Amino acid sequence: MSQDTKTGVMIGIKQQFGNLSSAAGALLLVGAFVFPYLPGTGQYQVFLLGQILAFAIAALAYNVLLGYTGLLSFGHAAFFGGSAYAVGLVMQYYGVSELLLLIPLGVLVAGTIAAVIGFISVRHTEVYYALLMLALAHLIYILTVKLYTVTGGTDGVAIMTPTVGGVNYLTAWGYEGYLMGILYYVILIGFVVTMVLLWTFMHSPFGLTLKTIRDDPDRARAIGIPVRRYRWYASIMSGLFTGLGGAMYAFLNGHVTPGTVLHWSRSGELAFMTVLGGTGWFFGPITGAGAFILIRSQAQQLTEYWHFVMGFVLFLVIVFEPEGISGIGARIRRRIRRWRGGGGER
Amino acid sequence: MVQQLLSEQLVIILNGLSGAATLFLLGTGLSLIYGMLNFMNLAHAAFLPLGAYLAASLIQRTVGAVGGSLGFIGLFVVFLVLLLVVVPAIVSLVGLAMERTAFKPLYGLEDDYQLLATFGIILMMEDAMKFIWGGQPVSATAPSNLLGSFTLPSGTYPWWAVLTILVTASVAGTLYYFFEKTRLGKITLAMAEDEEAVSFTGIDTRSIHLKVFVIGISLAALGGALYLPTASMTTGLALEFVILAFAVLVIGGLGSLKGAIAASLIIGMVQAYGSYYVPVLELALVFLLMAVIMLIKPTGLFGEIEA
Numbered sequence: 001m002s003q004d005t006k007t008g009v010m011i012g013i014k015q016q017f018g019n020l021s022s023a024a025g026a027l028l029l030v031g032a033f034v035f036p037y038l039p040g041t042g043q044y045q046v047f048l049l050g051q052i053l054a055f056a057i058a059a060l061a062y063n064v065l066l067g068y069t070g071l072l073s074f075g076h077a078a079f080f081g082g083s084a085y086a087v088g089l090v091m092q093y094y095g096v097s098e099l100l101l102l103i104p105l106g107v108l109v110a111g112t113i114a115a116v117i118g119f120i121s122v123r124h125t126e127v128y129y130a131l132l133m134l135a136l137a138h139l140i141y142i143l144t145v146k147l148y149t150v151t152g153g154t155d156g157v158a159i160m161t162p163t164v165g166g167v168n169y170l171t172a173w174g175y176e177g178y179l180m181g182i183l184y185y186v187i188l189i190g191f192v193v194t195m196v197l198l199w200t201f202m203h204s205p206f207g208l209t210l211k212t213i214r215d216d217p218d219r220a221r222a223i224g225i226p227v228r229r230y231r232w233y234a235s236i237m238s239g240l241f242t243g244l245g246g247a248m249y250a251f252l253n254g255h256v257t258p259g260t261v262l263h264w265s266r267s268g269e270l271a272f273m274t275v276l277g278g279t280g281w282f283f284g285p286i287t288g289a290g291a292f293i294l295i296r297s298q299a300q301q302l303t304e305y306w307h308f309v310m311g312f313v314l315f316l317v318i319v320f321e322p323e324g325i326s327g328i329g330a331r332i333r334r335r336i337r338r339w340r341g342g343g344g345e346r
Numbered sequence: 347m348v349q350q351l352l353s354e355q356l357v358i359i360l361n362g363l364s365g366a367a368t369l370f371l372l373g374t375g376l377s378l379i380y381g382m383l384n385f386m387n388l389a390h391a392a393f394l395p396l397g398a399y400l401a402a403s404l405i406q407r408t409v410g411a412v413g414g415s416l417g418f419i420g421l422f423v424v425f426l427v428l429l430l431v432v433v434p435a436i437v438s439l440v441g442l443a444m445e446r447t448a449f450k451p452l453y454g455l456e457d458d459y460q461l462l463a464t465f466g467i468i469l470m471m472e473d474a475m476k477f478i479w480g481g482q483p484v485s486a487t488a489p490s491n492l493l494g495s496f497t498l499p500s501g502t503y504p505w506w507a508v509l510t511i512l513v514t515a516s517v518a519g520t521l522y523y524f525f526e527k528t529r530l531g532k533i534t535l536a537m538a539e540d541e542e543a544v545s546f547t548g549i550d551t552r553s554i555h556l557k558v559f560v561i562g563i564s565l566a567a568l569g570g571a572l573y574l575p576t577a578s579m580t581t582g583l584a585l586e587f588v589i590l591a592f593a594v595l596v597i598g599g600l601g602s603l604k605g606a607i608a609a610s611l612i613i614g615m616v617q618a619y620g621s622y623y624v625p626v627l628e629l630a631l632v633f634l635l636m637a638v639i640m641l642i643k644p645t646g647l648f649g650e651i652e653a
Contacts, residue, residue: 072458120637124644127386127457131596132640138589139633146626265585268465275462305477311469318463319451 032188036180046180050252052293053191058245059273059285060198064238067279068202069231070214074267075133076242078140081261083110083243084250088157099162106247107240114239122231134264141262156257159250187248194241210234272314278326287325353500358618364507366614367514371569373594374606375562381601382538382558386457388464391587392471393563397437397570398579399479404428405486425489429571437567438560445559476581485578510572518607525603593636599649608647
């Protein structure tokens with residue numbers, strides 16, 4: 001299916017189900033806001049949803065490159081982990097513990113790394129881009145491991161509980177109140193802001209330019225789009241928001257190590273989430289992040305060989321449903337529409 | 347003093363060469379499979395640990411069963427047969443089974459999707475190895491101990507590393523001969539250029555695909571088998587070997603045998619000199635080099651395919 005028809009289908013679906021899906025979306029959002037107060041919700045569930053939201057931020061950002069610009073990156077761990085490490089190291093060395101300062105800092109550091117790595121990598125496309133990103137990001141991983149006097153090496157960095165707006169919520173509310181209260185809402189708001197901003201960017205002329213480049217770089221060049229520069233902009237934007245996800249992850253987990261945030265397999269996981277949810281859909285990566293974290297937490301409870309389960313799921317998705325969960329969803333919606341006697345096309 | 351210095355240099359160079367040997371055996375297969383089959387197999391490097399784990403099991407069993415009854419030569423021959431023949435053969439069979447089931451559905455996909463799907467496969471292979479051999483490091487130094495080491499002014503050096511270099515050099519020579527002089531080799535090269543045209547001449551390109559694939563995988567397994575007696579193997583190493591394999595691929599140029607030889611020599615030497623003079627930067631230098639080469643010559647040192 002070409003991207004044009006995909007967009008066409010999206011519009012068709014939106015017209016038919018616009019009210020329904022926006023109502024469902026609003027309901028989900030309200031649900032997310034009251035989630036910690038729902039009966040039967042404990043720390044673990046909130047932690048899990050917090051994880052999902054943090055990764056959803058990063059996956060939404062990842063899709064700016066994969067879904068909208070057509071670039072597969074194997075280097076996003078550098079942005080994700082770069083931000084997480086910036087938060088941890090500044091906390092450790094400068095004693096800054098204000099979350100509202102540390103988050104912008106992490107985002108900025110990730111953006112800077114993305115600007116540098118991206119500038120070099122966008123000289124290439126396709127598999128060369130993926131591998132150059134991989135090499136440069138791995139360089140950062142290795143340096144972090146080797147410079148253990150600064151970074152703590154493979155032991156990583158502890159992220160202490162931050163203050164929010166100068167208030168130490170940990171002493172005020174205890175850990176449960178901190179995690180299920182203020183931190184969860186910081187992550188949720190970060191998620192909503194990311195969603196709104198990226199939606200706006202991707203539906204602006206900027207986003208359309210990226211799509212043009214994705215669909216046909218040569219034609220884009222021919223109509224005067226500076227392709228390489230736009231790919232660079234996309235890399236930076238993707239890096240900034242991936243950094244936001246990384247900072248949220250750091251606060252949520254309280255500890256970061258090179259293996260968990262900077263290793264190239266983390267980049268692979270972000271790609272996995274995005275593809276699992278569906279790269280062709282704006283909201284796909286959110287579903288993907290959710291499905292990934294849920295499958296993983298279930299698999300971890302069942303077996304220590306949960307990597308096997310994740311690998312198998314990824315393999316199945318690419319072989320049988322390259323459009324991911326959103327693709328399955330769209331197919332079901334089309335079927336329902338046809339069943340209702342609506343337009344029979346597609 | 348001079349003797350000491352020369353001997354140190356010799357050790358560094360030998361380290362570089364034996365490192366290069368492993369990298370060559372690892373990277374050539376990846377490069378050939380990409381060049382000939384146009385298949386971007388991220389999981390390729392997992393066959394090296396597979397070979398190493400298998401070698402460890404076989405060596406331990408052998409030493410346990412017949413270790414004492416065989417003389418030096420008998421045991422050495424047994425080890426050689428195990429590591430050079432049996433391990434690559436068994437891993438080839440595993441590879442063949444995987445080609446039929448896991449890799450075949452991916453051939454038509456774009457490079458991006460191949461990378462991602464094979465990322466899934468390497469996760470599965472890692473856990474499968476962890477399931478079979480456990481999470482603890484595995485080592486089997488018997489073959490290296492058997493050969494012993496020779497003395498240099500700066501210390502001793504294991505003969506096994508020298509053997510690794512010699513075996514790999516002869517493998518490289520054989521591959522070179524295969525591609526330059528034999529009919530099958532030339533057909534394979536032609537297939538890399540234009541597979542359709544070759545298939546029109548009535549040649550069964552599918553069976554050649556399989557052969558290239560199996561050769562690549564058995565080389566990686568051989569690399570693992572030769573590597574094991576000098577180091578221990580842990581799960582997680584597969585993910586580390588992957589990126590080294592890609593470094594060989596990118597620096598040498600996609601699908602080039604000469605490139606794979608040159609790249610593994612360069613990386614091996616950079617690692618050996620790096621770990622001697624600036625241990626902190628040893629691996630970082632490799633990826634810095636990879637990035638620089640991709641910027642200066644995007645197609646790699648010997649690559650001809652346009653980026």
